[in-house]
Amino acid sequence: MEKLVITGNTKLEGEVSITGAKNSSIAILPATLLCKGKCTLYNVPNIVDVRLSCEILEKLGSKIIWTSNNSLIIDNTNIHSTHAPLDLTRKFRASYYIIGAMLGRSHEIEVGLPGGCNLGPRPIDQHIKGFESLGAVANLSQGKVKVSADKLIGSNIYMDVVSVGATINVLIASVFAEGTTIIDNAAKEPHVVDVANFLNSLGADIRGAGTDLIKVNGVKELKDNITYSIVPDQIETGTFMLAAVASKGDILIKNCIPEHLDCLTSKIIEIGGNVESYKDTIHVWNTRRPKKTVIKTLPYPGFPTDLQPHMGVVLSMAKGTSIINESIWDSRFQYTAELNKMGANITAQGKSAIFEGVENLYGAPVYATDLRAGAALVIAGIVANGTTEVFNLKHIDRGYENIEGKFANLGAKIKRIIE
Ligand code: EPU
Numbered sequence: 139m140e141k142l143v144i145t146g147n148t149k150l151e152g153e154v155s156i157t158g159a160k161n162s163s164i165a166i167l168p169a170t171l172l173c174k175g176k177c178t179l180y181n182v183p184n185i186v187d188v189r190l191s192c193e194i195l196e197k198l199g200s201k202i203i204w205t206s207n208n209s210l211i212i213d214n215t216n217i218h219s220t221h222a223p224l225d226l227t228r229k230f231r232a233s234y235y236i237i238g239a240m241l242g243r244s245h246e247i248e249v250g251l252p253g254g255c256n257l258g259p260r261p262i263d264q265h266i267k268g269f270e271s272l273g274a275v276a277n278l279s280q281g282k283v284k285v286s287a288d289k290l291i292g293s294n295i296y297m298d299v300v301s302v303g304a305t306i307n308v309l310i311a312s313v314f315a316e317g318t319t320i321i322d323n324a325a326k327e328p329h330v331v332d333v334a335n336f337l338n339s340l341g342a343d344i345r346g347a348g349t350d351l352i353k354v355n356g357v358k359e360l361k362d363n364i365t366y367s368i369v370p371d372q373i374e375t376g377t378f379m380l381a382a383v384a385s386k387g388d389i390l391i392k393n394c395i396p397e398h399l400d401c402l403t404s405k406i407i408e409i410g411g412n413v414e415s416y417k418d419t420i421h422v423w424n425t426r427r428p429k430k431t432v433i434k435t436l437p438y439p440g441f442p443t444d445l446q447p448h449m450g451v452v453l454s455m456a457k458g459t460s461i462i463n464e465s466i467w468d469s470r471f472q473y474t475a476e477l478n479k480m481g482a483n484i485t486a487q488g489k490s491a492i493f494e495g496v497e498n499l500y501g502a503p504v505y506a507t508d509l510r511a512g513a514a515l516v517i518a519g520i521v522a523n524g525t526t527e528v529f530n531l532k533h534i535d536r537g538y539e540n541i542e543g544k545f546a547n548l549g550a551k552i553k554r555i556i557e
Contacts, residue, residue: 142528142542144519145551146501150387152548156375156394157183158208158368160537162329164232165306166336166368167191167212171198171239172313173340175362176213182368184208186536187230194226194233198240217243224250224282230536231303234262237285238307241274242314246286251278257467257508264301268308271295272315292317292356300325300437305352306333312354313342319354326350327438328398332369339364370418372398373444373510374538379403379422380448381517381545383411384455388423389548396420401441405431405449409456430458430495435465447473447514454482455521456495464489473511476504480522501526506533513538520550 158181168191170177182188184207192202192210199217204210220240227233228250240247251262262283266276271294274287292315297304305325310333312319324330326348334347340362343355375394382389383406396403396415403413403420409431411424431453435443443466453460454477464470471486478484479502483494501524506512512534519526528534531554534541542552 139529139557140531141555141557142516142519142531143553143555144501144516144526144528146519146522146524146526148385148520148550150381150385150389150520150545150548150550153390153392154378154544154548155392156370156378157181157539159183159329159332159371160185160187160373161232161302161327162332162368163188164191165235165310165329165333166366167195168235168239169310169333169337170212171195171200171214171217171243172310172337173214173360173362175215176211177340177362178209178211178365180209180365180367181370182208182210183371183539185539186532187232190226190230191232194222194236197223197226220244220246220248222247222249228281231260234265234303235307235310237265237269237283238310241269241285241287241290241311245288245290248282248284251281251283257469262303264297264299264304265307268295268297268304268321269311272308272311272319290315292319292354294320295322297321297323302327302330305330309334309344309347309352309354310337313337313344313357313360315354315356317356319356321352321354322350324350324352325437328369328372328395336366339366370394373442375399375420376402376442376445377448377513377517377538379406379413379420380445380452381520382422383409383424383428384452384517385521386424386426387548389421391420391422393418394420401439402445405433405441409452427497428452428456430456430460432461434463437466443467443470444510446470447511448517450474450484450491450493451477451514451518453493454484454496455499456493458495460493460495462491462493472507473514476507476511476515477518479504480518480526498523500524503527503529506530509533509537513541516541516545516552520545520552
């Protein structure tokens with residue numbers, strides 16, 4: 139068993155460099171299947187979800203060579219299978235991108251129903267609706283999804299909910315569809331734009347990514363031998379911004395895109411923290427106990443659900459009573475029970491939670507209930523009095539590269555122990 143042992147009461151100070159985005163990489167890797175040759179990807183985070191993506195692609199016939207810790211060459215010349223191994227695809231959520239990519243490439247695919255963090259129901263009806271609009275037939279049974287098409291034809295697709303996954307998946311599937319595909323009520327997250335930029339660099343014709351109307355003019359083939367650098371991770375950036383606020387620290391966050399964090403920047407300033415943004419760097423510092431606030435998570439450019447638990451840590455120590463409304467996931471407050479073990483006073487019910495701010499947290503053994511909850515508990519451990527042990531690191535390792543090393547460089551007393 140592995141755990142992080144953290145001795146708290148630390149002000150985080152120094153510089154940290156942000157890795158490439160998890161949620162871009164795990165979409166762009168499958169999207170490379172549309173290219174029948176080689177792609178070189180830089181700034182790829184070396185995390186469990188990316189390695190799993192690579193394993194699934196290798197089972198389909200991709201040849202992948204890591205040329206450094208964060209770059210790889212993927213050669214999709216010889217894809218020989220349309221069956222993604224069910225034991226692997228069930229392990230994480232983004233395996234659903236294999237469907238869009240293989241539908242585009244081979245008009246046929248079978249995968250296990252995607253797994254991932256337990257944040258409540260995670261339907262894929264909008265993905266399926268999109269594929270069917272393009273002319274595919276989908277069959278979901280016995281934990282498997284089979285999707286096939288004689289040919290794909292561009293169509294107008296209105297997404298009933300704003301879904302990052304469905305927007306990206308249908309975008310990937312429609313690259314070779316005959317004519318024009320319109321995705322309306324599309325998600326606008328930076329990773330949606332990154333996938334579109336990647337596909338355009340291969341010769342796709344995608345316009346409007348980053349707005350709620352995306353237009354894809356079908357092309358017949360894509361180039362190969364391209365190189366592409368994954369966008370910096372918005373959520374990792376926000377994690378260190380909130381760690382600076384929670385610890386009353388001073389952090390210079392490098393290799394990030396400040397505009398992707400505009401919403402968080404405003405909230406940090408509202409609760410009394412300080413943020414200065416430069417071209418690809420954000421400086422965050424805080425000297426005071428944060429003020430109370432009200433937050434509602436929303437699709438981009440709203441407050442990201444994936445930073446809600448980290449903000450929860452900050453608000454658990456704010457002056458006064460704060461409220462968070464979670465509008466994306468049904469079960470994203472599981473971390474509050476863990477924070478309460480550390481002395482927080484949070485009442486969570488359904489998709490809302492009330493944070494009665496306390497002056498200090500204290501160390502306790504806590505369990506990462508999902509990926510972002512895990513990172514939030516690490517921040518809580520760094521600021522709490524005493525020693526915190528964070529268990530269930532498999533969640534954290536899915537999405538953060540070397541989290542303990544990055545926090546240790548900022549002064550945290552944090553060690554990974556393997557028992
Ligand atoms: N939804 C549907 N039908 C669908 C798809 C989604 O009803 O077909 C609903 C979901 O139940 C949810 C909402 O739409 O209520 C938004 O879901 P979305 O599809 O946007 O989420 P996702 O693509 O499954 C991605 C990230 C999540 C992040 C959400 C929201 C990946 C692999 N995951 O999930 O990231 O929380 O978008 O921004 O990109 C994380 O990184 O920790 C994480 C959970």
